[in-house]
Amino acid sequence: MDKIRVIGGNPLKGCVEISGAKNAALPAMAASLLSAEAIHLENIPYVRDILTTRRLLQEMGAEAEVLEDGTATLKALDIRSREAPYELVKTMRASILVLGPLVARFKKARVSLPGGCAIGARPVNLHLMGLEKMGATCDVVHGYVEASTEGLRGANILMDTVTVTGTENLMMAATLAEGETILDNAACEPEVSDLAGLLRSMGGRIEGDGTRTIRIQGVKELHGCRHRVIPDRIEAGTFAVAAAITRGDVEVRNCCPQHLAAVLSQLTQAGAEITTEANSFRVRGKDPIRSKNVTTHPYPAFPTDMQAQYMALMTQGDGSAVVTETIFENRFMHALEMIRMGADITIDGRQALVKGGKLLTGAKVLASDLRASASLILAALVAQGETWIDRVYHLDRGYCQIERKLASIGANIERVS
Numbered sequence: 001m002d003k004i005r006v007i008g009g010n011p012l013k014g015c016v017e018i019s020g021a022k023n024a025a026l027p028a029m030a031a032s033l034l035s036a037e038a039i040h041l042e043n044i045p046y047v048r049d050i051l052t053t054r055r056l057l058q059e060m061g062a063e064a065e066v067l068e069d070g071t072a073t074l075k076a077l078d079i080r081s082r083e084a085p086y087e088l089v090k091t092m093r094a095s096i097l098v099l100g101p102l103v104a105r106f107k108k109a110r111v112s113l114p115g116g117c118a119i120g121a122r123p124v125n126l127h128l129m130g131l132e133k134m135g136a137t138c139d140v141v142h143g144y145v146e147a148s149t150e151g152l153r154g155a156n157i158l159m160d161t162v163t164v165t166g167t168e169n170l171m172m173a174a175t176l177a178e179g180e181t182i183l184d185n186a187a188c189e190p191e192v193s194d195l196a197g198l199l200r201s202m203g204g205r206i207e208g209d210g211t212r213t214i215r216i217q218g219v220k221e222l223h224g225c226r227h228r229v230i231p232d233r234i235e236a237g238t239f240a241v242a243a244a245i246t247r248g249d250v251e252v253r254n255c256c257p258q259h260l261a262a263v264l265s266q267l268t269q270a271g272a273e274i275t276t277e278a279n280s281f282r283v284r285g286k287d288p289i290r291s292k293n294v295t296t297h298p299y300p301a302f303p304t305d306m307q308a309q310y311m312a313l314m315t316q317g318d319g320s321a322v323v324t325e326t327i328f329e330n331r332f333m334h335a336l337e338m339i340r341m342g343a344d345i346t347i348d349g350r351q352a353l354v355k356g357g358k359l360l361t362g363a364k365v366l367a368s369d370l371r372a373s374a375s376l377i378l379a380a381l382v383a384q385g386e387t388w389i390d391r392v393y394h395l396d397r398g399y400c401q402i403e404r405k406l407a408s409i410g411a412n413i414e415r416v417s
């Protein structure tokens with residue numbers, strides 16, 4: 001199994017290019033199941049979760065080609081199987097995204113119920129509630145959601161918690177339902193709007209994406225199209241923290257700074273100097289790093305997917321910061337590993353008190369999930385000596401060549417097989 005070795009101490013300097021957003025690419029690939037025609041996608045990050053989704057689509061009978069140059073061609077003409085098996089779902093919870101499209105187009109689906117994971121219980125009750133409101137029957141049998149319908153009908157659906165993939169699943173299903181669906185308390189994440197844009201290019205009739213109320217008028221069928229996926233805001237944010245924590249000077253290119261407004265504002269409060277252009281931003285890390293509290297919330301507020309990375313930064317702050325996680329109930333596993341590197345962090349339920357100014361020292365650490373892995377690399381970049389990060393497969397699920405990109409701006413980092 002691969003490991004990542006980092007020797008800390010180098011300020012990062014230079015430019016990095018951001019890849020396409022994993023969390024926009026995954027629903028875009030699932031959306032290809034809504035049409036018999038080819039969907040051509042661009043800016044697809046060549047990461048493990050994308051390859052898992054390719055396999056899932058292929059096993060269903062779709063043609064699915066994903067290339068390292070970031071293009072993908074997907075055609076769901078001849079779908080033999082309407083099933084997402086446990087073996088694939090257990091490695092990637094986002095497989096649940098095929099449920100809405102399968103039920104909407106084929107009236108039947110069997111999708112393994114994703115279990116909990118390292119960051120929390122992660123139920124899918126709202127996905128099922130929404131589909132049932134649209135006229136599907138959803139039963140859980142032998143660990144699988146078995147859904148069927150005579151034909152989906154538009155419905156008014158209020159989700160009591162903001163759910164990103166839940167909103168995406170229901171939006172996809174509603175494009176082929178009869179009549180109007182209104183999704184209330186919908187997620188506003190840029191990835192949801194990107195999916196809405198793709199669905200519109202396929203002939204879907206959707207309004208209000210990017211707000212809490214999305215209206216979808218069902219159509220009889222959707223057609224093929226070409227779509228470019230948005231840049232990965234979490235990858236961009238991760239590099240922003242890398243610049244700030246190493247007191248470096250990094251230009252982050254090919255991204256959407258407005259998708260990162262809350263993150264860049266937080267980093268500015270923490271002392272970094274940030275200038276933005278239309279498709280790039282530059283972060284100059286400054287001394288001292290200021291300890292500032294943060295609380296995660298749904299978009300447009302500070303994202304849970306940046307919480308671990310920000311915590312790494314706060315270990316180097318000039319005082320104490322409280323990091324509050326409101327989205328997932330168990331997303332502090334990285335803190336325990338940072339403590340092993342010398343950080344002073346006390347966890348109390350959903351809050352972590354991070355006392356800054358501690359010298360981190362390299363250690364052997366375990367990555368527990370995707371963003372935790374990234375945060376441990378960030379901590380390692382300022383730690384004294386050598387850090388070995390194990391279970392790198394978590395990182396490979398969602399970061400495209402992170403060690404090469406970091407090395408290109410001066411990090412002492414390598415992958416060891």
Ligand code: EPU
Nearest residue numbers: 023094122123124125126127161162163164165166327370
């Ligand atoms: N929730 C429910 N019921 C549901 C669905 C969600 O109670 O039916 C709760 C969850 O337990 C959680 C909250 O709602 O407390 C928000 O979860 P959400 O459904 O929004 O998460 P998700 O859609 O499963 C996506 C991203 C995550 C990201 C979250 C929050 C994808 C493929 N995944 O997950 O990304 O953390 O939204 O922004 O889009 C990552 O990339 O590392 C990652 C974990």
